[in-house]
Amino acid sequence: MNISALIEIRSISKSFNGFKAVDNINLDIGYNEYLALLGPNGAGKTTLVEMIEGLQKPDSGSISIKQKNWKQHASFLRRIIGISLQETKFTDKMTVRETLDLFGSFYKLGKDRTDQILKTIRLEEKEKTYVVNLSGGQRQKLALGVAILHEPQILLLDEPTTGLDPNARRELWDILMNLKQEKGTAMILTTHYMEEAAYLCDRIVIIDKGKILADGTLTELLNSYAPGEIIYFEVAQHLSQEILQGIEGIKHIQWLEEGTRAICTVISITQTLPQLISYFEQNNITVLSLECRKKTLDDLFTAMTGRSLNE
Numbered sequence: 333m334n335i336s337a338l339i340e341i342r343s344i345s346k347s348f349n350g351f352k353a354v355d356n357i358n359l360d361i362g363y364n365e366y367l368a369l370l371g372p373n374g375a376g377k378t379t380l381v382e383m384i385e386g387l388q389k390p391d392s393g394s395i396s397i398k399q400k401n402w403k404q405h406a407s408f409l410r411r412i413i414g415i416s417l418q419e420t421k422f423t424d425k426m427t428v429r430e431t432l433d434l435f436g437s438f439y440k441l442g443k444d445r446t447d448q449i450l451k452t453i454r455l456e457e458k459e460k461t462y463v464v465n466l467s468g469g470q471r472q473k474l475a476l477g478v479a480i481l482h483e484p485q486i487l488l489l490d491e492p493t494t495g496l497d498p499n500a501r502r503e504l505w506d507i508l509m510n511l512k513q514e515k516g517t518a519m520i521l522t523t524h525y526m527e528e529a530a531y532l533c534d535r536i537v538i539i540d541k542g543k544i545l546a547d548g549t550l551t552e553l554l555n556s557y558a559p560g561e562i563i564y565f566e567v568a569q570h571l572s573q574e575i576l577q578g579i580e581g582i583k584h585i586q587w588l589e590e591g592t593r594a595i596c597t598v599i600s601i602t603q604t605l606p607q608l609i610s611y612f613e614q615n616n617i618t619v620l621s622l623e624c625r626k627k628t629l630d631d632l633f634t635a636m637t638g639r640s641l642n643e
């Protein structure tokens with residue numbers, strides 16, 4: 333049996349004054365899938381998401397959600413989609429509870445739904461606080477609360493944690509993970525944060541200049557485009573490059589300072605690190621700094637484009 337995807341995007345493009353913001357994108361999103369759209373500023377993420385939300389019309393191509401489209405089935409789609417835009421403006425002079433009650437009334441939901449949502453977004457203690465007095469993180473939680481009031485099957489979140497401190501970001505992640513586990517919600521999230529995409533999402537789609545550069549799980553993407561692990565070192569004495577070539581498992585050395593500071597791409601840290609350390613010991617080399625890490629999505633993006641995600 334051929335089970336169709338929850339969202340099917342076929343060859344969509346969108347230009348602004350001749351500039352292609354989204355360039356012939358094809359994408360399927362499955363039921364209960366959490367998908368991250370990751371890319372630098374101006375990559376086309378918001379434009380793509382706004383077309384899925386029905387807020388912008390593609391110049392060409394089609395988007396179908398549960399085999400329905402915005403032209404013919406707008407009210408159905410509004411019922412199954414919850415959105416949180418990059419900047420959500422609420423009325424400052426309303427409390428958290430009043431804001432949720434108001435949005436709930438659009439869906440004919442009762443006060444008990446507001447109670448449930450306050451609990452879900454962990455803002456029960458702030459229910460009487462005016463929106464103007466909320467912190468950035470609390471506002472983002474309220475925006476998420478409004479997006480999930482009507483129990484949407486699909487969440488479309490545009491940079492939901494931009495500008496938040498790490499604690500507030502973590503709290504929002506927890507809420508989103510619970511939604512996935514308890515309600516089976518699907519989500520498309522745009523983000524600049526690699527850790528966010530890696531932590532929350534089953535699948536990562538990297539976008540640059542309106543096109544999809546890569547699509548897969550974090551492990552798949554790293555294995556295909558940026559295999560290996562990283563050992564960085566800085567030493568006091570000058571090393572000859574050839575000597576390092578004798579150490580097993582080093583695939584590539586990038587010298588940041590000739591002979592003293594380098595980033596080594598290795599097949600496995602566990603294999604190469606002991607050899608490197610014993611080489612330093614045997615040759616009385618003083619180590620000033622040593623760091624080991626797995627490759628990140630930023631390494632991946634740099635490998636693909638020659639630029640950092642945060643440039």
Ligand SMILES: Nc1ncnc2c1ncn2[C@@H]1O[C@H](COP(=O)(O)OP(=O)(O)OP(=O)(O)O)[C@@H](O)[C@H]1O
Pocket residue numbers: 348349352353371372373374375376377378379380
């Ligand atoms: N309404 C518009 N009019 C003109 N140009 C636009 C409009 N909306 C987007 N663009 C341009 O389209 C490109 C893609 O923008 P978009 O906002 O989709 O990128 P993004 O990946 O979401 O970026 P960011 O991470 O900064 O939000 C950018 O060059 C932007 O300037």
